[in-house]
Amino acid sequence: MIETEQTRQQLDPAGTLGAFAPTVVFAMIASGWAVCVTLISTGNRGTPVLDSAIVVLLALMALLFVRSASPLRAPFSSMSHLLIHATILAAFSLHAAATWGDPSEPPGGWGPYTLGIMFLAIGPYRPARELVTFGTASAIAMAVVVYIRAAATVEAPFAVAAGTIVPALAFCYGSSRYSGGVVAGLRLSRARSDQDAARLVDQLRGGISRAVRDSRVTILDRDVTPFFADLIARGEVTGEDRHRAREIAQSIREVMVADANRSWLQVAIAGLRSGQPNRFTVIDPQLVAPSASSQQRTALRAFLVAIDVDSRVESVVMQLAKDGGYPSGHLEIHSKESSAVMRNRYDPYLAVMKIEFPEFAVEAHRNTLIVRFGFDHS
Amino acid sequence: MSLGFHAPLVPDRDVAAFSRGLRTAALVLVLGAILSGFSTAGALSLSWRQAPIVILDLVALLGMVLLLAILKRTASLGLAVLYLTVGAIAVYLTTLAMGESPRAVFTNLLSLSFVKIALILVSSANGGMRRAQLWCSGGFIIAEVSSALAQLAMGDPYRFDSISFAAYIFIFLVLLLGWFSQGGGLRAQPLFEKAARDELIFDLRHRIELNAAALLHDTILNNLAVIATALPGPLSAKVRAQLALDLETLSGEEWMTPVEPLPAIGDDLWRQSPLNQAVFDGRAMGLTVEVTGDLPAVYRVSPEAGVALGLAVKQCLANVALHSGSNWAEVTVHASAEELLVMVVDTGRGFVELEVGADRLGLRTSVRQRIATVGGTVQIWSTPGRGTSVVIRIPIDQPSDLLVAGAPVSEDPVCEPHSAPPRVGGVT
Numbered sequence: 001m002i003e004t005e006q007t008r009q010q011l012d013p014a015g016t017l018g019a020f021a022p023t024v025v026f027a028m029i030a031s032g033w034a035v036c037v038t039l040i041s042t043g044n045r046g047t048p049v050l051d052s053a054i055v056v057l058l059a060l061m062a063l064l065f066v067r068s069a070s071p072l073r074a075p076f077s078s079m080s081h082l083l084i085h086a087t088i089l090a091a092f093s094l095h096a097a098a099t100w101g102d103p104s105e106p107p108g109g110w111g112p113y114t115l116g117i118m119f120l121a122i123g124p125y126r127p128a129r130e131l132v133t134f135g136t137a138s139a140i141a142m143a144v145v146v147y148i149r150a151a152a153t154v155e156a157p158f159a160v161a162a163g164t165i166v167p168a169l170a171f172c173y174g175s176s177r178y179s180g181g182v183v184a185g186l187r188l189s190r191a192r193s194d195q196d197a198a199r200l201v202d203q204l205r206g207g208i209s210r211a212v213r214d215s216r217v218t219i220l221d222r223d224v225t226p227f228f229a230d231l232i233a234r235g236e237v238t239g240e241d242r243h244r245a246r247e248i249a250q251s252i253r254e255v256m257v258a259d260a261n262r263s264w265l266q267v268a269i270a271g272l273r274s275g276q277p278n279r280f281t282v283i284d285p286q287l288v289a290p291s292a293s294s295q296q297r298t299a300l301r302a303f304l305v306a307i308d309v310d311s312r313v314e315s316v317v318m319q320l321a322k323d324g325g326y327p328s329g330h331l332e333i334h335s336k337e338s339s340a341v342m343r344n345r346y347d348p349y350l351a352v353m354k355i356e357f358p359e360f361a362v363e364a365h366r367n368t369l370i371v372r373f374g375f376d377h378s
Numbered sequence: 379m380s381l382g383f384h385a386p387l388v389p390d391r392d393v394a395a396f397s398r399g400l401r402t403a404a405l406v407l408v409l410g411a412i413l414s415g416f417s418t419a420g421a422l423s424l425s426w427r428q429a430p431i432v433i434l435d436l437v438a439l440l441g442m443v444l445l446l447a448i449l450k451r452t453a454s455l456g457l458a459v460l461y462l463t464v465g466a467i468a469v470y471l472t473t474l475a476m477g478e479s480p481r482a483v484f485t486n487l488l489s490l491s492f493v494k495i496a497l498i499l500v501s502s503a504n505g506g507m508r509r510a511q512l513w514c515s516g517g518f519i520i521a522e523v524s525s526a527l528a529q530l531a532m533g534d535p536y537r538f539d540s541i542s543f544a545a546y547i548f549i550f551l552v553l554l555l556g557w558f559s560q561g562g563g564l565r566a567q568p569l570f571e572k573a574a575r576d577e578l579i580f581d582l583r584h585r586i587e588l589n590a591a592a593l594l595h596d597t598i599l600n601n602l603a604v605i606a607t608a609l610p611g612p613l614s615a616k617v618r619a620q621l622a623l624d625l626e627t628l629s630g631e632e633w634m635t636p637v638e639p640l641p642a643i644g645d646d647l648w649r650q651s652p653l654n655q656a657v658f659d660g661r662a663m664g665l666t667v668e669v670t671g672d673l674p675a676v677y678r679v680s681p682e683a684g685v686a687l688g689l690a691v692k693q694c695l696a697n698v699a700l701h702s703g704s705n706w707a708e709v710t711v712h713a714s715a716e717e718l719l720v721m722v723v724d725t726g727r728g729f730v731e732l733e734v735g736a737d738r739l740g741l742r743t744s745v746r747q748r749i750a751t752v753g754g755t756v757q758i759w760s761t762p763g764r765g766t767s768v769v770i771r772i773p774i775d776q777p778s779d780l781l782v783a784g785a786p787v788s789e790d791p792v793c794e795p796h797s798a799p800p801r802v803g804g805v806t
Contacts, residue, residue, distance in 0.1 A: 014566050014567070014570070025551075025555060026552075029548075117548075120552060159414055163410065163413075163414030166406065166407060166410030166411075166413075166414065166492055167492075169410065170402075170403040170404075170407045173402050173403065173406050174399040174400060174402045175399060176399075176402075177398050177399045178396055178399030181394070181395030181399065185392075185394075197574075200578060201582055205582060205586075208579070208583050212586045213590070216590050216594065220598065224598055224602075228622075228625055229625065231605070231613060231618075232613070232621055232622060235618070236610075236611060236612045236613055237608045237611060237612075237613055238610055239610055242606050242607075242608065245602045245603075245605040246602075249602040249603065249606065252598065252599060252602075253599070256591045256595070256743065260588075260743060264577070264580050267580055268576065268580075271576065294577060294581065298574050299573075301572075301573035301577060302569045302570045302572070302573035305572060305573060306566070306569055352570070
């Protein structure tokens with residue numbers, strides 16, 4: 001079985017936020033430059049329909065790129081990557097048709113450069129192997145188009161075709177190398193983190209075990225120990241003993257039920273340190289919170305702490321329920337600030353949640369930010 | 379100590395990965411220059427004798443390829459300077475070679491630009507984006523000066539290379555944006571660290587509490603139930619011994635210590651297993667318990683999971699004895715490559731799980747949650763009047779080829795536990 005390659009965005013969604021602005025810039029440069037070249041040349045060659053189609057396709061490519069790279073639409077999918085390639089190739093083929101037989105036009109035009117710049121931007125979002133595969137395939141397709149077009153006008157069409165696609169290939173392999181290197185670095189960090197976590201568990205296990213044991217023994221010492229000791233000493237069971245046994249069993253069950261029902265979310269809320277715990281309301285009548293995975297809990301915990309330390313937040317309501325049988329959450333944050341400012345501040349947390357929760361959406365309404373998330377659809 | 383949930387990339391490592399990416403791009407450009415330039419020479423039937431400078435150019439370009447390959451593995455200041463030097467020579471020779479084959483102007487221009495851009499793409503390792511910008515600017519200046527000198531040597535006027543200048547501006551912009559975009563998630567990282575640590579501690583405590591609760595249920599609550607339903611009169615020796623054992627166990631330290639590894643795999647696997655102990659205890663409750671299946675497979679789960687399985691099955695058998703109205707049960711063991719499957723079946727009166735009171739903790743605490751703490755799942759099929767089947771699934775920890783071949787399969791083994799059965803009250 002081939003292991004699915006991971007991307008920087010999947011391993012470090014908060015860190016990849018920084019790549020979004022350059023991605024937008026590169027997408028604008030890649031398409032903007034090609035659009036400008038096309039618009040400047042269109043008056044000379046008289047192919048307005050083809051040129052219009054090229055401009056539309058390039059604009060679509062830029063839009064698709066920016067939309068796919070948005071942290072709130074993460075992760076950047078393989079299908080989006082494929083569509084971007086298809087759009088560029090389609091626009092490039094139209095460009096070749098529009099400039100057919102014109103020796104004054106460079107054989108490759110803007111194509112290999114647009115493709116190359118796109119690769120530069122996509123490195124953090126797609127895995128190394130996919131970048132190489134798609135990039136090589138697109139470069140070969142471009143080379144074929146260039147070769148066919150150049151064969152009619154130049155002496156060395158193969159050299160022209162090979163030379164033309166070099167920039168695209170260079171940035172394709174460079175981007176792939178970057179993606180692979182970054183993912184390897186993140187995996188190394190994560191492996192070290194796992195070791196640290198294992199050490200921390202070893203350090204804490206003894207203390208926590210003793211604390212749990214002491215709390216249980218305290219409960220037992222109060223009722224059970226004297227009762228059993230008395231029974232053993234007397235050597236007989238009476239009707240009163242039977243009644244007492246039921247009472248003790250019931251009280252122990254109540255404690256155990258309370259323990260079993262206490263969720264990580266209640267503990268997390270109780271542990272907030274702002275001194276204003278009343279701002280938080282958690283509604284979880286179906287005990288959905290335990291459905292969250294460890295990574296999902298960590299993402300939510302971090303988000304809650306970030307909200308907690310924000311004094312401008314007035315109230316937070318989290319509702320968890322089974323929506324159509326699937327556990328999901330609805331988080332409303334009411335603040336003195338606008339939702340746009342809140343969204344910007346909480347970007348890293350939302351980016352991580354977007355990766356961790358299979359269903360995720362953010363809505364902004366004036367001073368309220370609404371976050372919806374689904375735990376699992378398996 | 380860092381728990382590094384979504385551990386961010388250390389900025390230096392990000393720059394290093396970026397530098398390696400740029401060097402890879404440079405390598406492809408130089409190879410592209412070689413391919414493009416020499417395929418042009420071939421297509422135009424230029425002989426080596428006609429263009430000796432081309433051979434020298436090839437040597438310099440191959441030197442660049444070699445240095446880039448080395449730089450990709452071990453970057454150092456000396457190697458970077460050497461690369462710039464060899465690159466400057468290559469640009470000089472490529473510019474001269476361009477003059478030898480004036481017919482293929484387009485591909486020659488491309489080849490020259492590729493070599494120049496390959497010089498611009500050199501970047502220092504682990505020096506930060508600003509340092510990379512300085513190297514990039516240095517590469518551009520050296521490339522342009524070298525090209526200008528070659529043009530001067532040929533007696534040509536200086537021609538400004540707009541392609542490589544555009545590439546330089548673009549790469550400079552890339553490095554600038556990269557510098558600004560660094561550390562996007564770093565400001566949130568302390569909270570992720572704290573959240574990861576809190577989650578780790580909660581999970582550890584929760585698992586310990588679940589074990590404690592399950593043990594409490596198996597011992598104290600079960601015995602309180604025995605007392606509550608006993609007829610008034612003398613305490614039986616068995617119950618008295620059980621109460622004394624409960625007091626001793628719960629006040630001692632042993633039940634909270636980690637599980638020791640199970641004994642090495644040998645020919646009496648089944649006897650030593652916690653599951654066998656559970657069957658033994660079930661028979662002691664007055665049940666007829668039949669055991670079938672791939673019994674040694676119980677050792678293919680972790681020691682913690684083995685103990686949890688034994689205790690869960692014991693609770694299932696206790697439920698059969700207490701609630702089913704039947705005195706017969708079957709325990710079946712199967713294993714696939716991924717999971718161990720243990721089924722406890724009875725033909726008793728059955729029940730509706732949803733109707734079981736929230737305070738009845740046997741199935742919930744001693745079976746479901748206990749198995750969940752070791753990564754397993756529990757399914758229950760029960761129909762009133764037609765018996766109950768409890769299916770426990772636990773992920774396999776080791777492959778079957780580590781087990782001894784020929785161990786008992788599909789037979790009713792002796793259930794007397796080994797003289798030193800594994801401890802059953804551990805914390806996982």
